[in-house]
Amino acid sequence: MAKNVPVELKMSFHQHYQAMWPFVKPYAFRALLAILISIPIGALDSVVALALKPYMDIVLVDKSAQSPTYIPFLIIAFTSVQGGLNYAATYLNTWVGTKINHDVKRALFKKLLSLETSFFDDNDSGVVIQRFSTDTDTACTGLLENLKTFFSRFFSSVSLVCVLIYNSWQLSIIAIIFLFGALLPLTSVKRRIKNSIARSVEETTKIYTNYNETHNGNKTISSYNLQSYIYSKFDATLKVIFKLTMKIVQKTGWMTPLMHIIVSAGIGGVIWYGSTLIVEGKISAGNFVSFITALVLLYTPIKSIGKSFNNVQISFLAIERIIDILNIQPKIENAHNSKTLRHVKQGIEFQNVAFEYVPGVPVLKNINLKVKAGSNIAIVGNSGGGKTTLVNLLPRFYDTTGGKILIDGVDIKKYSLESLRNNISVVFQDNFLFSGTIRENILLGKPDATEEEINKVLKMVYLDTFVAGLEHGLDTEIGERGTSLSGGQKQRLAIARALIKDAPIVILDEATSALDNKSEAVVQKAIENLMSNRTVFVIAHRLSTIKNAGQIVVVNDGKIIESGTHEELLKKSGGAYAALYNAQFKNA
Numbered sequence: 001m002a003k004n005v006p007v008e009l010k011m012s013f014h015q016h017y018q019a020m021w022p023f024v025k026p027y028a029f030r031a032l033l034a035i036l037i038s039i040p041i042g043a044l045d046s047v048v049a050l051a052l053k054p055y056m057d058i059v060l061v062d063k064s065a066q067s068p069t070y071i072p073f074l075i076i077a078f079t080s081v082q083g084g085l086n087y088a089a090t091y092l093n094t095w096v097g098t099k100i101n102h103d104v105k106r107a108l109f110k111k112l113l114s115l116e117t118s119f120f121d122d123n124d125s126g127v128v129i130q131r132f133s134t135d136t137d138t139a140c141t142g143l144l145e146n147l148k149t150f151f152s153r154f155f156s157s158v159s160l161v162c163v164l165i166y167n168s169w170q171l172s173i174i175a176i177i178f179l180f181g182a183l184l185p186l187t188s189v190k191r192r193i194k195n196s197i198a199r200s201v202e203e204t205t206k207i208y209t210n211y212n213e214t215h216n217g218n219k220t221i222s223s224y225n226l227q228s229y230i231y232s233k234f235d236a237t238l239k240v241i242f243k244l245t246m247k248i249v250q251k252t253g254w255m256t257p258l259m260h261i262i263v264s265a266g267i268g269g270v271i272w273y274g275s276t277l278i279v280e281g282k283i284s285a286g287n288f289v290s291f292i293t294a295l296v297l298l299y300t301p302i303k304s305i306g307k308s309f310n311n312v313q314i315s316f317l318a319i320e321r322i323i324d325i326l327n328i329q330p331k332i333e334n335a336h337n338s339k340t341l342r343h344v345k346q347g348i349e350f351q352n353v354a355f356e357y358v359p360g361v362p363v364l365k366n367i368n369l370k371v372k373a374g375s376n377i378a379i380v381g382n383s384g385g386g387k388t389t390l391v392n393l394l395p396r397f398y399d400t401t402g403g404k405i406l407i408d409g410v411d412i413k414k415y416s417l418e419s420l421r422n423n424i425s426v427v428f429q430d431n432f433l434f435s436g437t438i439r440e441n442i443l444l445g446k447p448d449a450t451e452e453e454i455n456k457v458l459k460m461v462y463l464d465t466f467v468a469g470l471e472h473g474l475d476t477e478i479g480e481r482g483t484s485l486s487g488g489q490k491q492r493l494a495i496a497r498a499l500i501k502d503a504p505i506v507i508l509d510e511a512t513s514a515l516d517n518k519s520e521a522v523v524q525k526a527i528e529n530l531m532s533n534r535t536v537f538v539i540a541h542r543l544s545t546i547k548n549a550g551q552i553v554v555v556n557d558g559k560i561i562e563s564g565t566h567e568e569l570l571k572k573s574g575g576a577y578a579a580l581y582n583a584q585f586k587n588a
Helices: 013-043 045-061 070-114 117-122 125-167 169-216 218-223 227-252 255-279 285-326 387-392 417-422 438-443 451-460 464-468 487-501 517-531 566-570 576-585
Strands: 347-358 361-372 376-380 402-407 424-427 505-509 535-539 551-556 559-564
Touching: 013 070, 013 125, 013 285, 070 125, 070 285, 125 169, 125 285, 169 218, 169 227, 169 255, 169 285, 218 227, 255 285, 347 387, 361 387, 361 402, 361 535, 361 551, 361 559, 376 387, 387 505, 387 535, 417 424, 424 487, 424 517, 438 451, 438 487, 451 464, 451 487, 451 517, 487 517, 505 517, 551 566, 551 576, 559 566, 559 576, 566 576
Parallel strands: 376 535, 376 551, 424 505, 505 535
Antiparallel strands: 347 361, 347 402, 551 559
8 A cells, every 4th residue: 555544543433433423423413313213113123023923813823703904004004104214214324424425525635635745656546536535435325324224123123032022031042042143253354354455445546546547648558559558457456356355255255144044043943942832832823923923034134234244344444544544644734833924035045955755865965055036046957866856845845854945034844835835836847737717727826816917917928819719718628637738838828827826936847848849939938927026946958948047056966066157157167067058059
């Protein structure tokens, strides 16, 4: 399983109750009502069995007596009441279960949004879908339905046991002994299936990941003819899930037939001993028929209760996984009494900054860098040298493992996350656009922006003519991840989003490296508009785009090895920047 998702803990029923109570509390009255309704639903099962005693004794034994005609109608009336109550309980359980399900999903989704970037590095999309959505369905909806069944059967069992005792205490002893014998195997269900369920959940996450990768990587799959390879991965996961499913059946499937055998033995014992009691005149035929009917009604659901009990245990295990998620503490959060960053007056300073993704494997080492407010700094260097990591520390996508970053002399960890990130706009190489319209994607940068402001930024990113030519203009749907737009249009829309945010700090992480020369030229003009009067960090492979930067910093192997202007760095004989520049332009 993924690194940041904790291993499930052993939880008692009381702990389950405590953990889920905040979600159940708003609907406690309806939930209690559904349980209370289960009492007469179960208790009314005894009516048929109880009614058979006088009916059998009067009609079939004492044939001269008048038939009590009210008994059939009474049975129909009670059964009709039971059916109506059953519908009401099902409706209430569904209502309560769905409400709790959605509230838990809201809490989990809110937790998901609070987690840091490293969580998503360690946990793929399959884990997120399974642990933050599917587990909730298993825990809430299935649990309440099964609890309704258990409560109704419990009260049915109590009422039927009373009928057994009423008819013959001697036969009741035999019946109850076999009843407890049938239920005994259920005590070990959770222990037997826990590890298999955990592994099954882990494998199921891979299925979700397969679907997600096939959707997002469909062009790569087609271009490299990877259909067979992707299918083989999917098929292998299904085979593992099949084996785990069968292992769970092996561990629990024997319980239902075993319970059936024990129950049948109980019925056989009662018939054998009951015959003796009738002959001896200790019970009447009516008592015996009523007893057998109550016993069959009692034993019949017991024979199939194993499967329902398995489902309840699976729901409890899902609850444990949900609580594990809700108990995760974000690694990056607001400090106590955090400050609000309102503007950037002086600048930004990196003081002995170090960072490690994996403990003991440094990515950045003792970075010291000062950037004045309103200046433009370019960061270049070899691939994997730490350029992107360096700028990712500024909005606290990750936190430093050593040293600190200051804005206007204050450690950024002392600013609230919201105010810090409100002051930073980021344009990535591959910008994420959300499903929806052009307008909606631009307004993500400033939800209350006016039509005039939107049109202004569209002109600044050279999208105004394109949008004007669309049938629905700004309200044109762009599809998931902006699939209806070209690469250049996506980048310009992302820049428009950053522009309208009007943040004083801008990070451009290789914003043009994936574009062709024509698209790059247009996007570069849009970027120049974005950079105006702001503190800008530019990461670029194409050195032609950063010639005019106020300062160029060369980062290799996690260290700053050179800094200066374009002209200053080119003059350094044997310098790293000069080598990079000459390598790019020697054939120009």
